[in-house]
Amino acid sequence: MLKKFNILLVSFFVTNVFTSCVAQKQDKPNIIIIMADDMGYGDLSCYGSTLISTPNLDKMASEGIKFTDFHSNGPVCSPTRAAILTGKYQQRVGIDGVVTAKHHRDKGLETSEKTFAEAIKEAGYVTGMFGKWHVGYKTEFNPINQGFDEYIGYVSGNVDYHSHIDQEGYEDWWNGDEIKNEKGYSTDLITEHSVDFIKRHKDEPFLLYIPHEAPHGPFQGRLSKAEREIGWKNGAKQKDKMSEEELNNIYKEMVEVMDEGVGVVMKTLKELKLDKNTLVFFCSDNGASRKVGSNGGLRGFKSTLFEGGHRVSAMAWYPETILPNQVNNETILTMDLFPTIMDFVGAEKTKNLDGVSLKNNLVKGYHLSQRDLYWGYAGRTALREGDWKLILRNKETEPLLFNLKDDIQEKNNLASEHPDMVKTMVAKIEAWNKDVKKSVAN
Numbered sequence: 001m002l003k004k005f006n007i008l009l010v011s012f013f014v015t016n017v018f019t020s021c022v023a024q025k026q027d028k029p030n031i032i033i034i035m036a037d038d039m040g041y042g043d044l045s046c047y048g049s050t051l052i053s054t055p056n057l058d059k060m061a062s063e064g065i066k067f068t069d070f071h072s073n074g075p076v077c078s079p080t081r082a083a084i085l086t087g088k089y090q091q092r093v094g095i096d097g098v099v100t101a102k103h104h105r106d107k108g109l110e111t112s113e114k115t116f117a118e119a120i121k122e123a124g125y126v127t128g129m130f131g132k133w134h135v136g137y138k139t140e141f142n143p144i145n146q147g148f149d150e151y152i153g154y155v156s157g158n159v160d161y162h163s164h165i166d167q168e169g170y171e172d173w174w175n176g177d178e179i180k181n182e183k184g185y186s187t188d189l190i191t192e193h194s195v196d197f198i199k200r201h202k203d204e205p206f207l208l209y210i211p212h213e214a215p216h217g218p219f220q221g222r223l224s225k226a227e228r229e230i231g232w233k234n235g236a237k238q239k240d241k242m243s244e245e246e247l248n249n250i251y252k253e254m255v256e257v258m259d260e261g262v263g264v265v266m267k268t269l270k271e272l273k274l275d276k277n278t279l280v281f282f283c284s285d286n287g288a289s290r291k292v293g294s295n296g297g298l299r300g301f302k303s304t305l306f307e308g309g310h311r312v313s314a315m316a317w318y319p320e321t322i323l324p325n326q327v328n329n330e331t332i333l334t335m336d337l338f339p340t341i342m343d344f345v346g347a348e349k350t351k352n353l354d355g356v357s358l359k360n361n362l363v364k365g366y367h368l369s370q371r372d373l374y375w376g377y378a379g380r381t382a383l384r385e386g387d388w389k390l391i392l393r394n395k396e397t398e399p400l401l402f403n404l405k406d407d408i409q410e411k412n413n414l415a416s417e418h419p420d421m422v423k424t425m426v427a428k429i430e431a432w433n434k435d436v437k438k439s440v441a442n
């Protein structure tokens, strides 16, 4: 009798484990990452903008999590993109600066680096990317050689929104690894291809990476004329041709058209009943530039290591898994998204990542463990330890030490009051710089 009971019990467990595996497989969440380009911390209405109206991103924030202490890995484009793709500090993978259209046409993110697209494909996902790549021009560096099944977009830092010509006068609109220009405003094309991808892959787990061009320059709206043609050379600065008011109005339109696109993607998820099974992240790749946009009162702008350069708006949305109306104050970097999405997907951990999974924080509210976080750009390095931030510029200038809890605008340099802390933090920065450089040499 006991034996029979045991057999029944075993059979009950086997059946349940099997059923639960099948259920989990069907429940694999879709993943969407949407990234704005050069959008400042204060450029969305839910982050305090009174000039720009972003109802769709505001809705995403109110239905999920709005981050207040989320940072781009780099204060400029390519580094942040290398970090999001690899889950590592960008310095480790050799992309510590901008991959420019003029001087770096042979440079790119090595295909030996494992991207989140490659990792998630191993977990059975179909992958698509529509928008800006900016980690390599040559076809060997193309997204389809880095784990993306489908790719349409541009590989440089920016293209004319209408003619899709890059800064150096090259045609730069690709379908996979072939140039295939098409008519349309970049932001709208990126949205249209993203929606088409979702519709075609609604019945299988998918990952969709949507790195928007907006609101990076050139500053063009839907009705602006194309300014670049093949062979075009970066001549007169566009800003000089536009009044400040015109520039602000175009920038506003660029953010609002992107927000509209986010709304169309979210509406598509709801119509296809995918919304309860899709995790969506949104973030910007660095702060607003000196020219236009708002960093919400933070010091500095794109390319600086002050908060305005890298503290960005970000949100996470996953109805019924992530609770609505949450404001999250954890200190997070872009490189954390890779391990986070792999954790949500239930895939095997990728080794040697610098980022950490946020899943338990996002779903259960557990705090992240205390960790030191670094930013490096153009010979400068910043270290964040809790509320403290040290910026080291070069040997000739004094270190800057701020306590962000009391001084979010980084106005009061406390370095002379805390020499021991400065000494320890400088030593950590030197060790980190050596560590990440060693990785590149290897």
Ligand SMILES: [Ca+2]
Pocket: 037, 038, 076, 077, 216, 285, 286
């Ligand atoms: Ca950027």
